[in-house]
Amino acid sequence: MDTDLVIVGSGLFGLTMARRAAEDAGARVLIIEKRSHIGGNAYSHTDPETGIEVHTYGAHLFHTSNERVWEFVNRFTSFTNYVHRVYTTVDGVVYPMPVNLGTINQFFSAAYSPDEARALIASQAAEIDEGRADENFRTKGISLVGEPLFRAFFEGYTAKQWQTDPEDLPASIVSRLPVRYTYDNRYFSDTWEGLPTDGYAAWLERMADHPNITIMCDTDFFDESQPYHRDALVGKVPLVYTGPLDRYFDYSRGELGWRTIDFETEVKPVGDFQGTSVMNYGDRDVAYTRIHEFRHFHPERDYPRDKTVIAREYSRFAGRDDEPYYPVNTDADREKLLAYRELAKDEPKVLFGGRLGTYKYLDMHMAIASALSRYDAIVGPYLRGEDGAQ
Numbered sequence: 001m002d003t004d005l006v007i008v009g010s011g012l013f014g015l016t017m018a019r020r021a022a023e024d025a026g027a028r029v030l031i032i033e034k035r036s037h038i039g040g041n042a043y044s045h046t047d048p049e050t051g052i053e054v055h056t057y058g059a060h061l062f063h064t065s066n067e068r069v070w071e072f073v074n075r076f077t078s079f080t081n082y083v084h085r086v087y088t089t090v091d092g093v094v095y096p097m098p099v100n101l102g103t104i105n106q107f108f109s110a111a112y113s114p115d116e117a118r119a120l121i122a123s124q125a126a127e128i129d130e131g132r133a134d135e136n137f138r139t140k141g142i143s144l145v146g147e148p149l150f151r152a153f154f155e156g157y158t159a160k161q162w163q164t165d166p167e168d169l170p171a172s173i174v175s176r177l178p179v180r181y182t183y184d185n186r187y188f189s190d191t192w193e194g195l196p197t198d199g200y201a202a203w204l205e206r207m208a209d210h211p212n213i214t215i216m217c218d219t220d221f222f223d224e225s226q227p228y229h230r231d232a233l234v235g236k237v238p239l240v241y242t243g244p245l246d247r248y249f250d251y252s253r254g255e256l257g258w259r260t261i262d263f264e265t266e267v268k269p270v271g272d273f274q275g276t277s278v279m280n281y282g283d284r285d286v287a288y289t290r291i292h293e294f295r296h297f298h299p300e301r302d303y304p305r306d307k308t309v310i311a312r313e314y315s316r317f318a319g320r321d322d323e324p325y326y327p328v329n330t331d332a333d334r335e336k337l338l339a340y341r342e343l344a345k346d347e348p349k350v351l352f353g354g355r356l357g358t359y360k361y362l363d364m365h366m367a368i369a370s371a372l373s374r375y376d377a378i379v380g381p382y383l384r385g386e387d388g389a390q
């Protein structure tokens with residue numbers, strides 16, 4: 001085989017690893033991708049009716065404070081000056097998110113100063129006895145932000161996200177709830193933030209565009225009818241695997257829990273549906289958790305003025321055939337994860353990476369940073385044949 005490195009999965013982890021291996025070690029890299037396009041979940045497509053860029057697997061906002069990551073991604077795309085802000089509709093009223101002084105004053109119809117608001121929330125939070133705080137997610141949440149704010153902004157949304165009543169969720173899944181005592185409603189606080197100027201697909205394609213990188217789409221690593229499947233490759237060529245960890249081991253230690261999202265995408269015959277890119281819905285009787293309106297990600301673009309694309313999001317637990325989006329991470333999941341990590345240690349010349357391969361939620365900048373550092377520490381020295389590398 002005239003390939004020095006095989007990478008399973010063309011998401012940001014796989015593409016970053018491929019690019020470094022091709023450029024730094026001059027390696028010939030083959031990427032196997034089971035979808036019909038590259039880029040993993042960061043991929044976006046153009047809606048054929050409106051020309052509006054739609055984030056195919058849910059809204060993706062790029063942000064980072066990691067200078068190396070920022071420099072790396074800027075080789076392949078420039079970024080717009082988009083700044084992400086989120087609003088939420090609760091009981092027929094729209095509030096700014098994350099919960100901040102503006103939200104608090106609007107909610108209580110008040111004009112509290114930061115210290116007054118802090119004292120109010122602390123007194124409401126103190127209504128839960130210390131001993132009860134760890135009983136469940138609800139008691140913990142109330143002990144952090146008080147009952148009124150918890151009920152309005154966290155309880156319904158959490159119940160919908162987890163399809164579980166917060167009283168039945170463990171307290172351990174929450175350590176803090178975001179509340180700001182300023183009017184700052186900027187969603188991210190990283191040094192750099194923006195959206196790829198020509199869209200995600202163009203960015204991701206430029207990353208893959210290198211003479212040493214070959215990509216095979218529509219190719220499943222576990223499909224034994226194609227030549228680049230697991231049993232044909234493992235141990236014979238260095239491999240980076242970014243698919244689901246439990247799938248690699250045929251679920252032999254059990255299935256790792258994931259949540260997935262169903263998207264209901266619709267073209268609306270109006271120029272502007274909701275006036276902003278993301279609107280959360282906190283009420284339990286609204287089945288979706290939020291609505292995205294994609295035109296607002298690119299106000300600088302010349303999109304049609306009489307049509308817009310929206311997507312409603314519905315969150316649920318993932319089955320084996322669903323797209324795995326967010327790790328559930330129960331105690332049982334963590335036990336299985338440790339068992340899979342033990343198995344992974346014995347796989348010859350295989351590195352498990354990315355969010356699916358490590359069973360960790362990673363933002364895009366984290367997936368890129370992880371690929372850069374694991375290339376430096378493991379894959380690079382191996383490909384360059386340095387002593388001690390394995």
Ligand code: FDA
Nearest residue numbers: 009011012013034040041058060061221243354355363364
């Ligand atoms: P990713 O999942 O992107 O790529 C893995 C690839 O492996 C996929 O292309 C898959 O098809 C392929 N694959 C799997 N099994 C295979 C097999 N058997 N054979 C061949 N190929 C296989 N981040 C952020 O910074 N800002 C944001 O706003 C968001 N928003 C967001 C929303 C939603 C709904 C999700 C789920 C995630 C985000 N993210 C995000 C996170 C972002 O998507 C994440 O950081 C990257 O997807 C990580 O890239 P990976 O390469 O690790 O995985």
